[in-house]
Amino acid sequence: MLSETDVDRLFQALADATRRDILRRAVTGEHSVSQLAAHYAMSFAAVQKHVAVLERASLVTKTRRGREQLVTTDPTALARARELLEQVEDLWRHRVAAIDDLLAEEATGAPGRTGHPQH
């Protein structure tokens, strides 16, 4: 299961444009850290830190190949993040349903739940 701090790290990792871009690149193919760093107007060390944040959030993993480190994605973490948002969305849908029910009651003045609200 995911602890709350795991979820913190997950969203925290996604809350930066550079990291999201790194993630997109890592998703579509394998890149070394230096290859990734070449795309951004910042130092190698800065990109290295961003990759570390993604790694701590279990969104990517690094595997050695010779002297370079390949950054690859962890698909399960992405799926879990989406599930979390879906949970919140489901809650909201239930709320909408409850409000619809209330409106229906008020429209007909009936105690139970009869009839539809017009418009």
Added chain:
Amino acid sequence: MLSETDVDRLFQALADATRRDILRRAVTGEHSVSQLAAHYAMSFAAVQKHVAVLERASLVTKTRRGREQLVTTDPTALARARELLEQVEDLWRHRVAAIDDLLAEEATGAPGRTGHPQH
């Protein structure tokens, strides 16, 4: 459309357990800021700040009712966040499909990439 900083703010707002809890409560019903604050072991001002972060991310809106301020959810922002994650997930699925294709070619001895490098 969403700017990159909008997305930053969105994920940033979700990267805190207290804020996620506030969001869940706001999704299931309307609460004033002080009602929300009663649930957490921190000062009213701290909760007020958390609500402000959610508001800046367009995840909730505040509406006055007398002397209290009701916190309500913005469902469209939640849906947009989920869509963003789905986009990344889709990218990954495409990558998996591409890898599957490569494996299929190799298995049949297709011309593109002949033979295995069994180092």
Added chain:
DNA sequence: CATTTCTACAACCATATGGTTGCACGTTAC
């Protein structure tokens, strides 16, 4: 009116974050 409640906001503090530079180390190439 005075009091209480809910809110807003400023000042402050500790820590986290995002960036930098510099240096050390393993690996590849010459």
Added chain:
DNA sequence: GTAACGTGCAACCATATGGTTGTAGAAATG
């Protein structure tokens, strides 16, 4: 071996974040 490359890590800096307390205003209540 030497040089170049890719990486890891530490030190440092500016700013953002998450919390506190205190003060002040607007709205309900006596």
